[in-house]
Amino acid sequence: MKANSVSLDHGVRGHPAKNSTAAKLAGIVSRRWLSYVGLFVVMALGIGLDLGLAWYMMQITDTAVLKEKKAFIDLIVIGLCILLLSVTVNFFDSYLKSKVSNTLRNDLRIMTFHHMLRLPSSYFDKSHSGELLTRLTSDNQAIGQALGNTLMMLIRSPVMAVFSFIYLLSIYWPLAVVCGFIGPLTLLVGKVFGKALRENGKNVQDLVGKSTGFLQDVLSGNAVVKAFQLEQKFYGKYKAYSGRILARETKAGTLNATMQAASNGIGVSSFIIAFVLGAYFVINGKMTIGALIAFIQLLNHVTWPFTGLAGLWGSLQNALGSADRIFEVLEQRVEHTRLPESAANKEDERFVTLELDGLGFGYDDGKKMIENLSFTVEAGQMIALVGPSGAGKTTLFKLLLGLYRPTSGQIRLNGQATASMGLDRLRGFFSLVPQETYLFSGTFRENIADGRADATDEEILAAAKHAHAYDFIMKLPEGLDTEIGERGVKLSGGQKQRIAIARALLRNAPVLLLDEATAALDNKSEHLIQSALEKLMTGRTTFVIAHRLSTVQRADRILVMDNGQLAESGTHDELLAAKGLYSRLYHMQFKTQAEELG
Numbered sequence: 001m002k003a004n005s006v007s008l009d010h011g012v013r014g015h016p017a018k019n020s021t022a023a024k025l026a027g028i029v030s031r032r033w034l035s036y037v038g039l040f041v042v043m044a045l046g047i048g049l050d051l052g053l054a055w056y057m058m059q060i061t062d063t064a065v066l067k068e069k070k071a072f073i074d075l076i077v078i079g080l081c082i083l084l085l086s087v088t089v090n091f092f093d094s095y096l097k098s099k100v101s102n103t104l105r106n107d108l109r110i111m112t113f114h115h116m117l118r119l120p121s122s123y124f125d126k127s128h129s130g131e132l133l134t135r136l137t138s139d140n141q142a143i144g145q146a147l148g149n150t151l152m153m154l155i156r157s158p159v160m161a162v163f164s165f166i167y168l169l170s171i172y173w174p175l176a177v178v179c180g181f182i183g184p185l186t187l188l189v190g191k192v193f194g195k196a197l198r199e200n201g202k203n204v205q206d207l208v209g210k211s212t213g214f215l216q217d218v219l220s221g222n223a224v225v226k227a228f229q230l231e232q233k234f235y236g237k238y239k240a241y242s243g244r245i246l247a248r249e250t251k252a253g254t255l256n257a258t259m260q261a262a263s264n265g266i267g268v269s270s271f272i273i274a275f276v277l278g279a280y281f282v283i284n285g286k287m288t289i290g291a292l293i294a295f296i297q298l299l300n301h302v303t304w305p306f307t308g309l310a311g312l313w314g315s316l317q318n319a320l321g322s323a324d325r326i327f328e329v330l331e332q333r334v335e336h337t338r339l340p341e342s343a344a345n346k347e348d349e350r351f352v353t354l355e356l357d358g359l360g361f362g363y364d365d366g367k368k369m370i371e372n373l374s375f376t377v378e379a380g381q382m383i384a385l386v387g388p389s390g391a392g393k394t395t396l397f398k399l400l401l402g403l404y405r406p407t408s409g410q411i412r413l414n415g416q417a418t419a420s421m422g423l424d425r426l427r428g429f430f431s432l433v434p435q436e437t438y439l440f441s442g443t444f445r446e447n448i449a450d451g452r453a454d455a456t457d458e459e460i461l462a463a464a465k466h467a468h469a470y471d472f473i474m475k476l477p478e479g480l481d482t483e484i485g486e487r488g489v490k491l492s493g494g495q496k497q498r499i500a501i502a503r504a505l506l507r508n509a510p511v512l513l514l515d516e517a518t519a520a521l522d523n524k525s526e527h528l529i530q531s532a533l534e535k536l537m538t539g540r541t542t543f544v545i546a547h548r549l550s551t552v553q554r555a556d557r558i559l560v561m562d563n564g565q566l567a568e569s570g571t572h573d574e575l576l577a578a579k580g581l582y583s584r585l586y587h588m589q590f591k592t593q594a595e596e597l598g
Ligand SMILES: Nc1ncnc2c1ncn2[C@@H]1O[C@H](COP(=O)(O)OP(=O)(O)OP(=O)(O)O)[C@@H](O)[C@H]1O
Pocket: 125, 363, 364, 369, 387, 388, 389, 390, 391, 392, 393, 394, 395, 396
């Protein structure tokens, strides 16, 4: 990753930073100091050239007025040199500005994504993925723009103004002093409007984030939208979002226009004053015509920077609003200090025992979801988790995977408390087959290989065969290289599940967390999946959130959860004999299945 040779760790490592947004941005900008040195050199040359051009205009006008032919020819040569230099400087100015802007956008993009990948599940539960997406897209765009052109112009303008003013003083100081008072007035305008523009800019970005999240939901759930005929409702909702964005953008436009008009008025009045007064001084013989032309040219540099500054200040404030949103993500506490490596399939990490000791947990709302849960699982056992909906079965999986930390008690893996174990190592013990299959856009090969990055083609094919996915993949013209569509839209539910099983097979972790799908499949597909799961469970310790009677009956131990507590535990026969919650659930399900089978 040579091109990204910046440190990806934002200095604050998840602690809310006290520095201002501008100071935090400065920290990021400073990583590209060499490009900025180049930009400053080009800027100095550009300022010199602009001053030189004013001098040149004065000389050539006075030479023409005085009809000095020899000096006139010399000035034509000098003019050509100025032209050549100006073209070169202009090229490097634009090139370096876009380079620094693009590079910093790239830095920020990868830094933000790197940070996002290390954020805990609790953060994603609270934030909408579409909204987070805009921080990597439009917010990133706004900042990149500001750190290139806007920033350089903001630095160049006052420097240029100072040098131009000194030159004006040297031409005719009384006129310079009069005009010099007017330019800085525009700064006041910028100050008055800057805060409002920044706040408005942040509001626009917040709204864009929300509406993008909404769009993402509607577009990815388009089948439900059509089935429930939600088109009108969602169209109205999006129109409302869009209208609010428009209103905010119109407000920004009005603020900008007022600010520009005010600073322009100040700029134009200084121009008129200079022209009228300058003409008066020419009539009185205090200035030459050439000096007046140079004066007007330079005055432009004294006033324009201030005039333009107001607009630039506005876009900088907008970008700071976007930066606030990005830093909000970068300052979230991360669960990993670095990106975890896939730790599965390590021979030295065999599973021996897993103990839950007085485990307690509640989500953010403080309500206890799991209370005082204790049990021990030995290697090779198959544990079925059953219980009513909302009993806490999936939550237990989240705790085992370290997606959330227990609020009390301990989980011990091979005798070691998981709280003191690195998350990479902890997650390396597990392979997850979630209830809702989640595949990523890409090919079959890529999706299966997500189980293990260094898997060979033979291993991928073997996993596909064991998962009964090989035949349907190979029937497709591009085989393993067939694109599966967004989240696997081109696949049936059963096919998706078999790809997920192949992925888990390849991971080859010692403990399998299997959340059985509840969706009913046809008999053939069901049989293929059962057979694939059998292969996956072989030689592994398995926790299965069980919805099927067959799974439950085969389990070495059934843990019956109710309201986050272990209500009962035992084998199928023991629990039936106990005639408790399990027995009731079993008979209820058995009756339903018998009815379904006619
Ligand atoms: N991220 C979350 N934030 C807050 N509460 C949550 C979160 N996820 C789940 N819950 C709540 O925790 C409780 C247990 O949920 P869990 O998903 O563990 O149940 P479950 O036993 O797996 O249910 P099911 O069989 O229906 O999948 C539920 O009341 C649920 O509303």
